[in-house]
Amino acid sequence: MAPGIAMPLPVCLIENRDGQELVINQEAAQILYDITQPVVVVAIAGKYRTGKSYLMNKLAGRKNGFALGCTIQSETKGIWMWCVPHPYKPGHTLVLLDTEGLWDVEKGDSKNDAWIFSLAVLLSSNFVYNSMGTIDQQAMEQLHYVTELTKRIRLKSSPAEAEDESAEFKRIFPSFTWCVRDFTLTLEQDGKEVTEDEYLMNALKLKPGVSKNIQDYNLPRECIQSFFHSHKCFVFDRPASKRRLQRLEELHKSELDRNFVDQALRFCAYIFKDGRVKTITGGQLVSGRLLGHLAVTYVEAIRSGSVPCMENAVLALAEIENAGAVEDALSKYETEMGQRVAKFPTETQEEFLNLHRECEEAALKIFLGRSFKDENQKYQHRLKRLLDQKMKDFSQRNEEVSADRCRALIQKLSVTLETGLSQGEYSRLGGHKHFLEEKLKLLEAYNTMPGKGIKAIEVLQGFLLEKKPIEDAIMQADNNLTQREKEIAEQRSQAEAAERDRQILQENNGRLQQLMEDEKRSNEQHEKMLREKMEEERLRMIRENEWLIEQKLKEQEATLSAGFTQRADALQREIQGLRNQRHSSSRRSKCVIS
Template identity: 30%
Template sequence: MDSPFPLALLLFLFLFLFLSPAPSFSIDNLHQAIVESFRIAIEEQRHTVYLCYGHCQTTALYLLECCVDIRRFNAVFPIVEPDPGHTKLQLSREGLEAIKRITNPIAAVAVIGPYRSGKSFLLNQLLSLSCYEGFGVGHMRDTKTKGIWVWGTPIDLDINGVRTSVFYLDTEGFESVGKSNVYDDRIFALATVLSSVLIYNLPETIREADISRLSFAVELAEEFYGRVKGQDVAFEPAKLLWLIQRDFLQGKSVQEMVNEALKQVPNTEGNKNIDVVNQIRESLSVMGDNSTAFSLPQPHIQRTKLCDMKDGELDQLYVKRRDQLKELVASIISPKIVQGKTLNGKEFVSFLEQILEALNKGEIPSTGSLVEVFNKNILERCLKLYSEKMTKLILPLPEEILQGAHDKSRGEVMQVFDQQHFGRHHAKKSVLQLDEEIQQVYKHVVLQNEYQSSKLCEGLYTRCEDQMDQLQVLKLPSLAKFNAGFLQCNRSFERECVGPSKTNYEQRMMKMLGKSRSLFIKEYNHRLFNWLVAFSLVMVVIGRFFIKFILIEIGAWALFIFLETYTRMFWSAEALYYNPVWHFIVATWETVVYSPVLDLDRWAIPLAVILSLFILYWRCYGRKKYGSQWLLPLYRSNKSGPNRPRSD
């Protein structure tokens, strides 16, 4: 039989957990309630407990784990602490764990202001916590809060249909003893960037120093918020809430007091400090749509006993205004948005780490360092875009074309960066960084272009060199063929060799071609002379014994005698090369050996074979069929004829 015990126990616990007001019970009371419920159930239905022991044990353990988890984070934790020198900030992992566990979008309410101005007490009032449960409240001269602290259990709100976890941040007060102004600036800068609502808690009135403190907020507004409509901002600006804790406003509303404090101060003497503050006043007036003023009276005249007082003992006007302040904060708060998206716990912590690293980078915190953080991803995207454009180029290219492609791609990328980057005044460093990295990529492309150009031109040079070597050893030496090969090689090199290596290889090419041409001409006459001597003797044999054409034989003998006699007469073959007859012979040779129609060097062997076959055919079959028909009469001897006279 099923027992109602587990269901009743769970129903009791969940009603107790979720229907009870958050501040009306403590963790100890919750534990006592769980123990008491188990005791009553055991007394009344022991047999049911035994039947459902396993199920109840599992459920109870789960609930106890949840309670332990709630108890663990139901406290204040430091998220940022000062370094030993109290000049820079460092992360505190204990507090970050409380934030990391949140999966909902996160919003933060930060309270800033002078030390001992009641910031921690104000936060406890907004969270409905006592001084002993929430943020530590100190009445001594030294500041109680060091760095930035967070209440570990966020308040969940429904903001425009989005369930949002709201954290409350307490910051170390300004102008406390033993700290530098730079440290105060870092605290203020970090609170300004992290928060969705920034409560500027000021006692009694707004001083000029309080306005000067907002210079960083003004710089952030000028750097990040003044973007083109429709584009994502780096992060949504925090709503600035001027909170004036004062009983009497002398007939003025708190908004009128703020507006009056932000009026320009006459500066007839040209004081630079007044000019700076006036510029801040002007910028804050422009940010008027993003700021709200609120007054809060003193909770009680005996401030040292505030932690021991309940709401009934506090000034009722204060209680009323405090509740109105809670409603105001809830109405203006929104999830933290960074570059167009909300942040969960882990993303918020990562964002905090980036901001803290940027603020600690220099001797003083600057918006410029924050600009670098937000422009980092944009810079990487633009650099990738430039690399993709340059990768599409087919290398090698002439230097002027490559430079033109670089200038065009760089211009397009810079235009994209100008449209998307964050920062109006401090983006110059990011622009310089992008340009520097583009130049690094371009240098790499230039090196690739030089390598590809050298590789291509080297291949063309080697091919021409091999071609010149082949022309040096032609079977039938031909200056016309050498010149044709020379021009073809030179033209192909000029056409195909491109890039920065072309000039260098052009010089090498001209030297190589010049040497090849000189060597060919030097050997050409000598080889042609030997070839013509051999050719004349061959033609003598062919004309006398094969073709039996006396004109061929006579011409061959004439050529042979001329070549041999001339060289013997002048003791040198070089003298022959200047003779007009030699020039005529060379011209005739070049016409026969090489022309656009026939390259005899290539077809010499096939033609010789065909001619030999033709002569052989004629000798064997042609004379039998057609008879011997010589062009000139042959000499016939009568010694062996029938009419030969007898010798005796």
């Protein structure tokens, strides 16, 4: 599979059929499956005909691609995807998701908009909300979909755990960037100049009070602050005159408003530099392949009438990825060992096991690099069993190559001996001595020839046992030998055969001992590499918790300054819970692999 991919044009990832049914485009999903690099996913949502597609084209480095359109009708239907190499992060792919415009009067079904909005949040690591004019109450009311996220997204599968899971949303939700288009106001607050980010945060401030109106006012603001882990704002001047806007994608940079050009460049630079890599719970990096499976899982849940559950989606991903990790690891082992087959036969079992160890380690790295949430090491144990079987297959192949080479060598070296037998040269007086001389020459040549492998003695013993009746017949027919000499010759022959049997037994026992030691080494290697991965995951979880605690502290500080003590107390409980998790992770001993 290609690690990354560069698409010439965007494709529809999630089709919106007649505004009623969401369907995954399997060809687009396959594009994601083929991307093994980590992905930075940027999704944009907002009202139709507000210039969302223009910004996404800028991120792709192109003047056109995502449809811009120039009429009052929405051009983008469903969610369109464009995958391009990340300009700032080598080895990463930038995935751009342009969503269907919200509140299109032709659709008439706001529930469909809510699912489009929810999918954009679920799939992205950087969520961009695009609106026109100013951030005012009307803009906030139009963003009411954010208040429905807890109804349309579940983090936990257990109803008991899902009762109040909004505290965890910040852990897995994307960053939030608000782009305000055609902005005409001056960035001032109480007579003082403010930044774009301060403008946004001022707009997100909560009002004290408990009335229904105040609760309605606060709800979208509270959701934005609580769900998304960071908040950024960009304001854009009008890019060009109304007449020119109808052919915006054709305009040269010099024909655009200079401020707008600079603002668009700043927006792109921020996304490229600070845009987060997509992760799932535990800080696991998401590849294009994982993102594709997530998209399929979420859309299938929506189509079935259920609420997408992130925990279930991650578990389903783990099953897919872990099974794939086993296949990849086995393929790696077979490829690596296949390259070493040229070294067969190995002279010793130890040499073969060294080759196996190198290939097993490479395979294990592949497995651990792709697998995650392998509960009770189910898939790693499966991999171990399969690798052991593959090792036995290659070991048998090594033995077969050795045996074939030894038999071919004996056949070559025994030509003179076989010729003498066929011509009856040993069936006369002194024939036994002549036979022994030829046999000794054969043995000396065979024993000094390198590259025979681990079956050398066994094959030789088989050959000599095959010739034993012939040798006995020659000896008995040789009248030049006394009975005593024949008895001595027989005893010597038996002793030589017994010595070779002893050597064969010793070698077999030695190989068995080496296999047992290699099994112990293999188990220790699997355990060591798994411990290292688990420690990395533990540290990553601690870092994620530290980051989340920092985010919650900032939120608590802002909440306290606004006088919302009850909300601040709730945040304090969340922070304490995270600190308890950190303490537990810090004290957790390394897992003992059975």
